[in-house]
Amino acid sequence: MENKLKNPVWYSLCETHHKFLLNYDEVKFYDPSICPFGAFTNTSKTVEALNEYSKLTDKFFLVSENKIPTYDKDKIRLDKKIDGCQMVLENLTDFDITEEVIPLTENHIDQIYNLVWLVMPGYYRKRTFDMGKYFGIFKDNKLVAVTGQRMQTDDFIEVSAVVTHPEYTRKGFAKQLSQHVTKEILNDGKHPILHTNKGNHAIQLYEKLGYRYTRDMNWWYFHKK
CATH class of the missing domain: 3.40.630.30 (Gcn5-related N-acetyltransferase (GNAT))
Structure with missing residues (x-):
């Protein structure tokens, strides 16, 4: 369970909530009508994934313990980073x-x-x-x-x-x-x-x-x- 806790959105979409999954090559998002959350394992893949997901919803989150996502500043704006805890x-x-x-x-x-x-x-x-x-x-x-x-x-x-x-x-x-x-x-x-x-x-x-x-x-x- 420890590995799953390190990336809870990712593993939720791999397991119990797989039916809500939108998959973007090492970046996983919930269907935005359910929850605007995503997770990733490879920071180099988040640029294209965010661009694609933004076609479905205007506002959304990526959740990570310590990795920093990359994004296309011409198309996507980082509103804020929320310092959270588990x-x-x-x-x-x-x-x-x-x-x-x-x-x-x-x-x-x-x-x-x-x-x-x-x-x-x-x-x-x-x-x-x-x-x-x-x-x-x-x-x-x-x-x-x-x-x-x-x-x-x-x-x-x-x-x-x-x-x-x-x-x-x-x-x-x-x-x-x-x-x-x-x-x-x-x-x-x-x-x-x-x-x-x-x-x-x-x-x-x-x-x-x-x-x-x-x-x-x-x-x-x-x-x-």
């Missing part, structure tokens, strides 16, 4: 879940999309829902917190989209949903992992749940010119 569950800290956690379905796709874009705009697509299971907490007849699953291989599943509506924070919703999704992954016989930005205050929450830092994982955010 965390893997070491020992789950168990606690009581007091809220009603609801499995989310196709009927909730618009609500998930709107909530994620309210809090973390930029990457989520409506069909990102197809990447894994999603769970939510409802208050006042509306979805106010959500957590789901994103990248997946034969060995691990990523916890993702840990989002709470700004009017409902500091109630423990993210903690409870993160634990619930983590347990779902363990019940499926896989290792829970997650990715977040360095310095994110949520890292403390994940550490309390039993996650530990494993490595840097950087997100290169590109725009088509």
Whole structure:
């Protein structure tokens, strides 16, 4: 599993998410309607791959632990490099879940999309829902917190989209949903992992749940010119 963790997008597209794969000669991308993420093994191959993928979507990411992608500056603009990190569950800290956690379905796709874009705009697509299971907490007849699953291989599943509506924070919703999704992954016989930005205050929450830092994982955010 260690090699897969070093390049999680790549191996997700090789294994569980192969049906979403767009392959560009040593560069792999998700279908942009699912998720605008790609990965690579050879930096010399990313120039042409980015040019081709940019014909399908205007904004997209390459994800890498330490390799630096190359790109055609006449056609592609690097918007920013997001310094991220990867965390893997070491020992789950168990606690009581007091809220009603609801499995989310196709009927909730618009609500998930709107909530994620309210809090973390930029990457989520409506069909990102197809990447894994999603769970939510409802208050006042509306979805106010959500957590789901994103990248997946034969060995691990990523916890993702840990989002709470700004009017409902500091109630423990993210903690409870993160634990619930983590347990779902363990019940499926896989290792829970997650990715977040360095310095994110949520890292403390994940550490309390039993996650530990494993490595840097950087997100290169590109725009088509």
